[in-house]
Amino acid sequence: MIIRPGIIRPEIQERYGHGRSERTIENWTKHPDWPAPVGRRGRWHEYPLEAVEAWIAKHAPTEESTPAGKPTDLLTVQEIAAHSGRGESTIRGYISRGRWPAADKEENGVKLWFRSTVDRALAGLRPYRPREGRSSE
Structure with a gap:
């Protein structure tokens, strides 16, 4: 099993989308407080999972x-x-x-x-x- 250092936008959509559009997730990644990428996976930027979870908890809480x-x-x-x-x-x-x-x-x-x-x-x-x-x- 390969351990990934972060999470990419399609995985963010799948995990945290909760009915939100792909465009909404894309806009999150453009927010000034969004975590900086730690690398790339294919064509996607890869973001640190813990930082993404913290950002979502603060800016886009779910039900x-x-x-x-x-x-x-x-x-x-x-x-x-x-x-x-x-x-x-x-x-x-x-x-x-x-x-x-x-x-x-x-x-x-x-x-x-x-x-x-x-x-x-x-x-x-x-x-x-x-x-x-x-x-x-």
Whole structure:
């Protein structure tokens, strides 16, 4: 067995993607705080696994890393994004297209949703999966 010193972008997508697009993962690697590459594997930069895990925990937490909280907790769009593992722009898109429930409350112009409302809305969404065999023609 070959022990690899790091992780490449397709492996990051597989391990941490959680419904996120390949473009999102690519954008992560362009973030100023993203770990520096430790080498290459084929055409991909290879990044230190521990540093990637630390970056993701800080900048892109998944549902598994977000505390469950109480059903009556009020969440902002940013908190919904962190809770769901989706991007803020994705959540805002759901709202603008009518694919998200109305806010449960509004305080000082900030829309808020109960965690229970968010969980019900997320359960009704299908996960993002790129289509197989799509060509760019």
